[in-house]
Amino acid sequence: MYLSTSVTLPPPPERLLQTPITYLKGVGPFKASLLQKELQIFTYNDLLLYFPFRYLDRTRIDQIVSLHAERDFVQLVVVLTAKKIRGDGGKKRLIVYAQDATGTIELVWFKGIAWVEKSIQLGGTYLVYGRLTSFLGQYQITHPDIEAVADKAQQEVPHILLEPVYPSTEKLRNVGLTGRALGKLTAQLIEQLSGYELAEFLPNTLLEKQKFLTRDQSLKNIHFPKSKELLDQALRRVKFEEFFVAHIQLQRIKMLRHQDKAGGAVFKVVGDVFMDFYKHHLPFPLTQAQKRVLKEIKADTEQGYQMNRLLQGDVGSGKTIVAFLSILIALGNGYQACLMAPTEILARQHFQTISNYAQGLPIRIALLVGALKKIERKKILLQLSQHEIDIVIGTHALIEDEVIFKKLGFVVIDEQHRFGVEQRAKLWQKAKPAPHVLVMTATPIPRTLAMTVYGDLDQSILDQLPPGRKPIKTVVRYETHRGNVMGFVRSQIDLGRQAYIVYPLIEESEKLRYEDLEQGIVQVQSYLPSDRYNLSKLHGRMSDAEKDINMKRFINGTSQVMVATTVIEVGVNVPNATVMVIESAEKFGLSQLHQLRGRVGRGAELSYCILLTSFRLSKEAKARLEVIRSTTDGFQIAQKDLDMRGPGEFEGTKQSGALPFKVASLVLDQDINQLAQQAVADLMVADPVLAQPENQPLKNYLVKLSPNNTIQLGKIS
Ligand code: ADP
Numbered sequence: 001m002y003l004s005t006s007v008t009l010p011p012p013p014e015r016l017l018q019t020p021i022t023y024l025k026g027v028g029p030f031k032a033s034l035l036q037k038e039l040q041i042f043t044y045n046d047l048l049l050y051f052p053f054r055y056l057d058r059t060r061i062d063q064i065v066s067l068h069a070e071r072d073f074v075q076l077v078v079v080l081t082a083k084k085i086r087g088d089g090g091k092k093r094l095i096v097y098a099q100d101a102t103g104t105i106e107l108v109w110f111k112g113i114a115w116v117e118k119s120i121q122l123g124g125t126y127l128v129y130g131r132l133t134s135f136l137g138q139y140q141i142t143h144p145d146i147e148a149v150a151d152k153a154q155q156e157v158p159h160i161l162l163e164p165v166y167p168s169t170e171k172l173r174n175v176g177l178t179g180r181a182l183g184k185l186t187a188q189l190i191e192q193l194s195g196y197e198l199a200e201f202l203p204n205t206l207l208e209k210q211k212f213l214t215r216d217q218s219l220k221n222i223h224f225p226k227s228k229e230l231l232d233q234a235l236r237r238v239k240f241e242e243f244f245v246a247h248i249q250l251q252r253i254k255m256l257r258h259q260d261k262a263g264g265a266v267f268k269v270v271g272d273v274f275m276d277f278y279k280h281h282l283p284f285p286l287t288q289a290q291k292r293v294l295k296e297i298k299a300d301t302e303q304g305y306q307m308n309r310l311l312q313g314d315v316g317s318g319k320t321i322v323a324f325l326s327i328l329i330a331l332g333n334g335y336q337a338c339l340m341a342p343t344e345i346l347a348r349q350h351f352q353t354i355s356n357y358a359q360g361l362p363i364r365i366a367l368l369v370g371a372l373k374k375i376e377r378k379k380i381l382l383q384l385s386q387h388e389i390d391i392v393i394g395t396h397a398l399i400e401d402e403v404i405f406k407k408l409g410f411v412v413i414d415e416q417h418r419f420g421v422e423q424r425a426k427l428w429q430k431a432k433p434a435p436h437v438l439v440m441t442a443t444p445i446p447r448t449l450a451m452t453v454y455g456d457l458d459q460s461i462l463d464q465l466p467p468g469r470k471p472i473k474t475v476v477r478y479e480t481h482r483g484n485v486m487g488f489v490r491s492q493i494d495l496g497r498q499a500y501i502v503y504p505l506i507e508e509s510e511k512l513r514y515e516d517l518e519q520g521i522v523q524v525q526s527y528l529p530s531d532r533y534n535l536s537k538l539h540g541r542m543s544d545a546e547k548d549i550n551m552k553r554f555i556n557g558t559s560q561v562m563v564a565t566t567v568i569e570v571g572v573n574v575p576n577a578t579v580m581v582i583e584s585a586e587k588f589g590l591s592q593l594h595q596l597r598g599r600v601g602r603g604a605e606l607s608y609c610i611l612l613t614s615f616r617l618s619k620e621a622k623a624r625l626e627v628i629r630s631t632t633d634g635f636q637i638a639q640k641d642l643d644m645r646g647p648g649e650f651e652g653t654k655q656s657g658a659l660p661f662k663v664a665s666l667v668l669d670q671d672i673n674q675l676a677q678q679a680v681a682d683l684m685v686a687d688p689v690l691a692q693p694e695n696q697p698l699k700n701y702l703v704k705l706s707p708n709n710t711i712q713l714g715k716i717s
């Protein structure tokens, strides 16, 4: 319901909202300094924007007979029947017996006993509210809110419906600023603001179209809801607002980048080397999706602005060739390129693949990883700085300051989630104008989430697998069937195939009771005796050299089995491997399971993924396993993952720091998020620079929000 207030109230003067919090009644300098330190609440306005995280339902009156331990806060209408003092000194307490028609409960006070005794009357009827505890089988409420009930009518209509509880901290609680006490402060503030109407900044048409409450109504109701319905509406509006503002900012960052026509290298032509490769050396026809993404990249890089593109593609969708072809365009325009991988194994693998592709082409490729000898490293660095190397492939080593390029124009970052935003920025700084950046991730994330977390990036999706892929058969088996499973593994190996057996990470912590990899290896060997089968192993505690040897043996087929922890999760490509056995599969998250499974099904043979689990599985674990069993579509799995687990855990979103949401949840409010995205998209079409009078309040709000930010709204016109 869109309410236009019948009485028009004046907006509060700016200085009222900016009043230091210390002046609020009940705060004072000491509590004010704590509020600043603990909650970053400096002003009235900060407190106004500090929202409850839950509400105590005071609309219902409980009956003593139906109380149970899970009830937390309860509200009773009782008659006080008797009282007594127990203990003495510090242990002294006042116990008041209270009863309703159904039973008796104890009300207990440790402090202010004299005052309480004086203010209550035995035989009187009271409304009692507080946290229910149980002591020696007897229900109690310690330090309840208690007030005399004057008449029958009042028993039925409590004056507070939903009492706000605010997040507090240990230090604040120590000075009495509990979650509920913060509510008392907020009540004061709202009281002071009651004669004013808080300024609106969302455009009117939007408010009307979405039937949103005004900002004034929302903020007041979010603190002190007049009804559950109004609370829901207030929350909906505030969540929308959070998404809306975030999306506008992201879209504007993108827009500014696109408008900066001197921001990036200009790739005028496709170039000879690209044409040569495309016509004569392409190992397979590209999928439609690959062609589309290449076109998107081409269109970006010929304009002059700097490309920042996220390429999402499921495992095996063929991102590498897209990266390589894009790099060839850069080379054809006289630039150097680099490809950064999260691990040395992957860097080496890319180096292999790309060197193969490049055979017969006039390009110079180098591998730069930590393990290089000093002399070699120096040589590569020198060659890079003199443009004697065209493509360098490596790990984090690439971002170090001493890596200097003569003319870097294109950067590919593989498996993005392991790199932070800062690391990306360091690469930008290696050239002027900044190189184009293609970030590739095999951990698909649902579209709404991608638009929220990476909304400032342009996005491409490889939503098609190369033809001829055999589906992977996925089954779930109890660990007690390991014998059968290993028998199957053996039969596959005897057919000439290879297998992975993956264990959860070796954990320091005992309580995680993870299968230990070393113990696992002994077990595997009992099924695959070492006189007939060779085993590679891979885990985080091995030296790089050891890892390398083991990996190489598996890649060249010397070993038939790879026993590993999740180190192999990302990107490893051994097409002859057809079995993936995952031990304690219930301990893995959805995206991890999906990544692991993606290690098989890369060749012509039918592949299998066997999830071994213990007998007792939580409901969540069962649900996860069922998702993996029933689909291989990474985007579908990602959406389920988001629905089931939450974005906090979502790889890549954690370090982004770009999600300043207070009430909105990327998991629970996906519909509102979508609404906000659409609204921003519409706005960007209708009034991209917010020039229309109706959008002035929004523009002012955004400018105030980030005055020093790149989002200088005034700048564009
Ligand atoms: P990812 O997207 O997981 O990085 P890769 O680039 O490693 O995938 O490609 C997976 C496999 O698919 C590789 O063996 C690659 O050679 C092959 N491949 C990629 N594109 C095609 C295509 N268009 N047709 C056939 N095979 C392809």
Ligand code: MG
Pocket (backbone or CB within 6 Å): 319, 320, 414, 442, 571
């Ligand atoms: Mg890859």
